[in-house]
Amino acid sequence: MATTLDTLRRHHIAPTPQRLAVADYVLAARTHPTADEVWAQVRKRCPTLSRATVYNTLNLFVRKGLLTTQVVKEGTLVFDPHVGAHHHFVDVRTGKVYDVPWEALTVSGAQALRDFDVRDYQVILRGHKRRT
Amino acid sequence: MATTLDTLRRHHIAPTPQRLAVADYVLAARTHPTADEVWAQVRKRCPTLSRATVYNTLNLFVRKGLLTTQVVKEGTLVFDPHVGAHHHFVDVRTGKVYDVPWEALTVSGAQALRDFDVRDYQVILRGHKRRT
């Protein structure tokens, strides 16, 4: 079981206390947090953490392959620790973003589009999350 | 063949000169323009057009059903005169957004997602546009 320290090192990221704190939060997040949501949470543990450092750290994690960004929410990027292919559902009332497993949906025709060299794709679904 | 004037009236929009100019441009746009791109273009014809009026006008058109907004491009909304269901392709190099006809792709499984009441969905594809 890899520790956050190991994870950062394996991705060639120097493990500063700030980065560890951000990683501990964001790599376990299921909520597709915005940068400011990350900041709000991680400040509880690192009260001196600057907002610029959060952005710098998140963008570093994206560059190193630990996170992806998703353009699914109006007004801001969200960060996603699940870097494999998957789809997203956006609850239009709450703004919350949910993962939809890749194999839950089948998309056909993408590679046959003659005008486009498709590198990746996903389905963005919008509606309301059901009560469970 | 409806004029822009007719179109605005039919959607219960008072046809001011500014709104006509914006509509002339954006309703014919194939480029999924941002608000600032609309402003830059329409100012050529209406040099006194204010940026706030562009935003107000675009948002009014969205409310009245003449346009939709698309959350496909990082950092900004784009406006789309094609209000029916369709998919989008984003060229990751140029940032340009292209329509993909609804029937070009088949998505199955969306209505079977047990956790979500899916109101609408689209496929977002990313890659490079091919030279034609």
Add this chain to the structure above:
DNA sequence: GTCTACAGTTAGACATATTCTCAGTGCGTA
């Protein structure tokens, strides 16, 4: 024609998200 009310525009201020800048800090190495 004049007056009034209201919708719409303008210019700039403001809010938010993100990136940039620069001084300071911490760490590794010689």
Add this chain to the structure above:
DNA sequence: TACGCACTGAGAATATGTCTAACTGTAGAC
């Protein structure tokens, strides 16, 4: 210890979108 470099913090700067208040244009009433 000194030095170099990566990293952080605080605030400035930038881009997008919304708000504010003064002004303008129009339709309708008189």
